[in-house]
Amino acid sequence: MNSKRQILKLSLLISMFSLFTACSSDDSKTQNNINYETKILGTWNLISHISSNSITETRTTIVEIGSDYNYTIEFTNNPKFINTNGNYNVNIKETNNQNQTINFNEVINSNANQQEGFHIGEWSINNGKLITRVYDIEPNEPGSYELTTEIVELTDNRLVLKTNNSASSSNNYTVTGNTTLIYER
Structure with a gap:
């Protein structure tokens, strides 16, 4: 039971990390475009x-x-x-x-x-x-x-x-x- 719990936690942690890096990468690309167009x-x-x-x-x-x-x-x-x-x-x-x-x-x-x-x-x-x-x-x-x-x-x-x-x-x-x-x- 303890092993299943650790695997579940690890899977959840990996999923959250993947989601976070994917969003952060997209945001930075969008931010560069929005930055110039809104700052000007x-x-x-x-x-x-x-x-x-x-x-x-x-x-x-x-x-x-x-x-x-x-x-x-x-x-x-x-x-x-x-x-x-x-x-x-x-x-x-x-x-x-x-x-x-x-x-x-x-x-x-x-x-x-x-x-x-x-x-x-x-x-x-x-x-x-x-x-x-x-x-x-x-x-x-x-x-x-x-x-x-x-x-x-x-x-x-x-x-x-x-x-x-x-x-x-x-x-x-x-x-x-x-x-x-x-x-x-």
Whole structure:
């Protein structure tokens, strides 16, 4: 009788352990997906925009540094859409193949009627990367493309996004470099 009881206890213990590890493994996989998609939701304030690009064919380098930030990005869930609002300056320094440099400013100005910024429109997350589309007027217009952005850091208060700018290359030119955007709540 004592032996049957020990076997029953051991079987119960093994079953509970198997159930626990199976649930815990599934939960961690689900948690990673939910973690990004739920943590990114809400409104973020832009605090830094830094970009450095090179265009191979023209041997041009472009450095962008943001300033005067009054710009927010909001990730909504249903639908998964990015809303931007406000403005900021982008100070651009462009150097050509003859080492001539021009400096100019671009203002990113976004509101409910006109969305501007690095990330706009529908969004998704795949393997820790933010997926959006780049376009001027319509997401499927000629020249638009899917943009994959690495989520470098995502905490309750900080979001760091880094994009490999080669996605903006075309048949006519090759772009290398990165853009890093930092947001806080």
